Every structure is written in C-alpha cells, then in structure tokens.
Amino acid sequence: MTKYYALAVATGYWKPSDNYTDKIIDALEDKIENGDFIVISEKAISTATGNIIDESTIKTSLNAKVIARFWMRIAWGYPLGILCRFGQRLLRRLREYPLESGSRHKQVALQHAGLMQALMFGSEGGIDGSNLPYSYVSLPLGNAAEIAREIQNQIRLKLRKDVCVIIADTDKTYKFRNFFFTPRPKPLKGIHSFGGFTTYIIGRALKLKKSSTPLAVAGCNLQASEALKITNIADKARGTGSGATVWDMAARFQVEVNGVSWDMLAKIRHNPLVIVRKK
Numbered sequence: 001m002t003k004y005y006a007l008a009v010a011t012g013y014w015k016p017s018d019n020y021t022d023k024i025i026d027a028l029e030d031k032i033e034n035g036d037f038i039v040i041s042e043k044a045i046s047t048a049t050g051n052i053i054d055e056s057t058i059k060t061s062l063n064a065k066v067i068a069r070f071w072m073r074i075a076w077g078y079p080l081g082i083l084c085r086f087g088q089r090l091l092r093r094l095r096e097y098p099l100e101s102g103s104r105h106k107q108v109a110l111q112h113a114g115l116m117q118a119l120m121f122g123s124e125g126g127i128d129g130s131n132l133p134y135s136y137v138s139l140p141l142g143n144a145a146e147i148a149r150e151i152q153n154q155i156r157l158k159l160r161k162d163v164c165v166i167i168a169d170t171d172k173t174y175k176f177r178n179f180f181f182t183p184r185p186k187p188l189k190g191i192h193s194f195g196g197f198t199t200y201i202i203g204r205a206l207k208l209k210k211s212s213t214p215l216a217v218a219g220c221n222l223q224a225s226e227a228l229k230i231t232n233i234a235d236k237a238r239g240t241g242s243g244a245t246v247w248d249m250a251a252r253f254q255v256e257v258n259g260v261s262w263d264m265l266a267k268i269r270h271n272p273l274v275i276v277r278k279k
Contacts (some may be wrong), residue, residue, distance in 0.1 A: 003278070004278055005279050006236070006277075007274065009271060009274065009275060010270060013270045014270075015266075016047060016048065023240055027120055028159060035162070035164075038273060038274075039077075039238075040167050042169045045147060051138060052132065052138050054139065058108055062109035067119065068106050073095055078095075079273055081121070083095055084201060095242075098257065100258070105127075113185070114196070115196075116197060117183070122128070125184070125185055126139070127138030129246045130243055130248070133262050134258055145216040151171045162219065164217065164222070166227060168231040170212050170236065172213065173211050173270030174209070179192070180224050180225070181195075187214065190225075191214075211235075237274050237276075238272075241270050241271075
C-alpha cells in the first residue's frame with residue numbers, strides 16, 4: 001500500500017483579483033519535488049477569480065422562502081438531520097435557520113444548482129459561504145480542468161518541477177465497494193454525480209466511507225480511487241480555515257453570521273495549497 005506525506009502551505013487569504021498563480025509559485029518555491037501532488041482548494045480559486053455572489057442583493061422567490069422556513073427548519077432540523085446523525089449543535093442551528101438570509105441563499109442555489117441541490121442542508125451544488133465575508137458565497141468553477149492545466153504548466157515553466165495538480169472541494173464523495181458517488185456536480189471522471197440531497201442522505205445514513213472530492217487533475221493520470229485518497233489526506237492537513245461552516249466562522253469571530261469582514265479573514269492562517277508526496 002502506498003503511503004503519503006502531506007504538508008499544508010500557508011499563502012495568506014486570497015481575495016478577488018489576487019494573482020493566485022503568482023501566489024502559488026511563490027509559496028511552492030524550494031518546497032516541491034518532481035512527482036509531488038499539489039492539491040488546491042477550489043474555493044480559494046473561485047474567490048481569487050471573483051467567482052462569488054453577494055447574496056444581500058438577491059431577491060427571493062416563494063420557493064426559496066418555503067425551503068428556508070419549512071424544509072430547512074423542520075425536515076433537516078428533525079427527521080433528516082437525525083437520520084444523517086447530525087450533532088445537537090447543528091440540529092439546533094438548523095431548527096433556527098435564518099429566514100431572510102437563508103431564503104436568499106436558497107434562491108442562489110435554485111438559480112445556479114437546481115432544486116435537488118437547493119434541498120441540501122449546505123454547500124448546495126458546490127455553493128459555499130464558509131471562509132467568505134459578509135453575505136458572499138463562492139460558486140463552483142466551470143473550468144476546473146483548464147485552470148489545473150495552466151497551474152501545472154506554470155509550475156513546470158517557473159519552478160522547473162513536474163508535479164500533478166489537483167483541484168478539490170471539501171464536499172464529500174462516498175464509497176460503496178468500488179463505486180464512488182457524490183451529490184457534488186462535475187467531479188473527476190470515475191466519480192458519479194447524481195441525486196443531490198438524496199445522495200448525501202444515503203451516504204450519511206449508511207455511514208459509508210467518505211472523502212473530499214477531486215474535481216480536476218493535470219500533469220498525471222490518476223484513477224478516482226487514488227485521487228480520492230490524496231485529496232482526503234490533503235483535506236485533513238489543510239484544516240478548516242476560519243471554520244467548517246458559516247456558523248462556526250461567525251462564532252470564532254463572535255459576530256453575526258453576516259458580520260465577518262475581509263480583514264477578519266485575513267488574520268487567520270489559510271492553507272489553500274497542500275503538497276502530498278509519496279513516502
């Protein structure tokens with residue numbers, strides 16, 4: 001069995017319009033070797049490229065309001081949350097799901113990911129507000145494979161190292177025997193995406209083995225099973241930044257959910273890059 005070593009690399013917080021390629025090159029210089037895997041957070045790239053939405057500007061529909069008031073507070077707060085083995089703190093937060101800001105968030109999910117994703121309790125279709133300030137959420141990358149190839153090429157040209165670049169999301173992929181599936185749209189080839197919230201419930205309720213989800217690979221050929229192993233190792237090494245959820249993030253800074261600022265986030269250690277190396 002192949003064993004791996006992981007090193008999380010801090011780069012500071014990536015803000016919109018930051019040149020993330022230069023930040024990656026600077027952070028990896030003198031740290032990488034040929035054959036390394038460089039796992040990069042999709043959310044960090046989305047933020048740097050401005051692939052984010054300010055939900056405070058969103059007008060809500062009746063569907064979004066119904067999902068926030070009844071589906072989130074009742075369905076997820078009680079039967080579905082219990083079935084998925086959520087802790088008491090998360091269940092309490094869901095039962096008190098914010099109606100106004102929550103409705104706007106569900107409206108964004110409906111518009112960008114569809115109903116089955118909007119019925120998720122969080123990270124709907126790869127849409128995520130953790131480690132982002134105010135009412136901003138990040139959207140999933142539409143060109144993850146192209147970005148991974150460009151980063152891999154820049155590392156080869158500027159650092160003279162041949163590495164494998166993996167862009168990954170913390171949304172979970174579940175394993176049933178040799179079958180990998182996720183509610184996250186557009187995962188790496190070999191991972192099946194379907195079902196939205198129902199896929200999530202199945203994976204959680206059955207306590208299936210889970211891993212963070214690789215979205216694109218450049219610079220090497222990886223089977224889904226090995227890519228999942230590498231991204232899971234990287235996810236554990238990276239940590240959660242300012243918090244795993246928007247509630248955790250707000251609690252850390254002792255502010256309201258939409259009260260976290262860019263400056264607050266900049267004070268926290270962020271590890272958008274993880275070097276994974278075979279031992």
